[in-house]
Amino acid sequence: MVGNGMAGARLVSEVRARSADVRITVFGAEAWQPYNRVLLSNVLAGTSSPDQVRLLDPRWYADHGVTARLGVPVTAIDRDCRTVIAADGTREPYDVLVLATGSEPVVPPIPGAERATAFRTLDDCDRIREAAERAGGAVVVGGGLLGIEAARGLAGRGVPVTLLHLAGHLMERQLDAEAGLILRETLGGLGVDIRTGVTVSAVRERHVELSTGERMDADLVVLACGVRPVVGLARDAGLEVDRGVVVDDELRTDDPSIFAIGECAQHAGHVYGLVAPAWEQASVVADLVTGTDKEARYRGSRLVTRLKASSVELAAMGETHLTEDEAEIVRFSHRHKGTYRKLVIRDGRLVGAILLGETAAVGTLTQLFDRGGPLPFDRAGLLFPGLGGVPVADSPTRMPDAARVCQCNNVTKGQIRACWESGARDVEAVAAATRATTGCGGCRDAVEGIVGWLCEQEGVSA
Known part of the structure; x- marks a missing residue:
């Protein structure tokens, strides 16, 4: 290996x-x-x-x-x-x-790029954390998943941070422009200053230079320009x-x-x-x-992207950029609350979705996207689970045993139930037995909910 x-x-x-x-x-x-x-x-x-x-x-x-x-x-x-x-x-x-x-990491071919630190490994984390302790300000270059997570992490440490992104909005591969705008405003409220549509032309000792000639002060520069x-x-x-x-x-x-x-x-x-x-x-x-299964084959994966940044809930899956001419689009936006929900439906099946802000619907939509099954007639009920008879897949009482809770490790509610019945009484024990929560970590709340619900049903202590 x-x-x-x-x-x-x-x-x-x-x-x-x-x-x-x-x-x-x-x-x-x-x-x-x-x-x-x-x-x-x-x-x-x-x-x-x-x-x-x-x-x-x-x-x-x-x-x-x-x-x-x-x-x-x-x-x-x-x-x-x-x-x-x-x-x-x-x-x-x-x-x-x-x-x-x-x-x-992709390192842009610009003067002084060696002065910046990539965000990819534990060693990178150590270097960034050490520099952050004495930094008066930081710049993160790149507005994809890693860049946003790095910027949010630095802001959480109290470091003034500016995120610079070449494209017109954040996470342009996964999000449409409106979702990108709302994400930008959400991060702004958490202490991350964001500039989109800008190009970094050089990294200097205590600042970065933009292609416009503008200078931005930075004791720490983090590169998150893709891999x-x-x-x-x-x-x-x-x-x-x-x-x-x-x-x-x-x-x-x-x-x-x-x-x-x-x-x-x-x-x-x-x-x-x-x-x-x-x-x-x-x-x-x-x-x-x-030789366990000589017929085993890999047929490709259906991707669900989860942003792992404190106080930011975001999931995106499938074809999020199709237009009204190409698919049925169901959308709800509430910028003031930082909420955006979008379904992309083709031939009666979910082929893409964006969920930003409160993501109670993510479990139901992930299952529908993953399985490619037909959707209920009430589309709005999918955006607001629990209304119109559409079940909340993240609710343990309504989630079927076949529902996949942990996407990364393909763990179902039924497997978590069986694990609980074998003596696992907390998330750590379930994780040790099933690996649930050990991937992106996005299912931890759902696993906690299932374990707590099972304990409550049986009258035992978690």
Whole structure:
């Protein structure tokens, strides 16, 4: 296994859960134990410690017979000898090789970019937090998910922060202009000054320069300009590479003994940058390499994006940019309250949605989007769950056991109920048994609600 991030660590644990006999060696470029990169914004904000976002206990490798070479990157693949060569000169043979090399930050080619800090790893978090302690002001470049989370985290630490974004509105890939505007106003109320439609031309010692010639003071500059798949190792080995390492439905590259998963993999033209697809891919590869299910195939993922910034509720899924000419659009907007809800419906099925502000409807809509089932006639009831006979999927009393509570780990209410009946009486115990809440963390409130409801029904203490 080359890569010990969220995809690589998940595959190692999935393989070991299926077989104790497969000899596993994992190389990780970072010296850290694998951690949940999705929750780095919590570490930056100070609401979580590095230990709290760790995916595997340090003793896990030894306890499960896994050889872990942490802080030892792989530098080459010898496909003829079926061997990987590490930076320390180690040559490790393989029968099956899995690439989970992830992504790297995009650094704009501007003068002084080396003075800025990317926001991608725990080491980046440490550098940003240390700089924030003495910074009189900070600039975050990039208004996507990571940029917003970084800016909100810094503002939560009391640092005056300005977010600069090239596009006309925030999160333009996931949100339409109106949702972007309301998100901007919400963040503004939380201490984040936002400038859109601007280009940074240089990073200087204590300021950044815009293409207009304007200067903005900044003791700390954080780059969140997107990521790109790390494919150099695969390309140098002669594997097919496009935007990512090209794989088929078995997640195999054009060398049948080499797989690729996670953010470095390109399947059916798509490179996924979210955790749920990576974990779905890990499950398929684990089934194939252990022989547990030789018919396992990956058919692509339906993406639900959740913003993980304190005091900001946002979920977006599917095709959010279709027009009235292309689809049925149902929309509700209340700028004063920071609320925006939009449904995109085609052929009677939900193909996209945006939920900003109070997101009680997210559970119901995620299920409808994920399953592609027909929608009820009362569209407005979908935006305002509980009205018009439309059930609230996030309410434990109305949620069917088949409802998927944790999208990242594919955990249903029924599985949580079974876990509770086996003795799990709090979220941590449920997480340990099912992995619910350990992805993006967006389902934690729902899991807490189910556990609390079950305890209340049975008259036991949570």
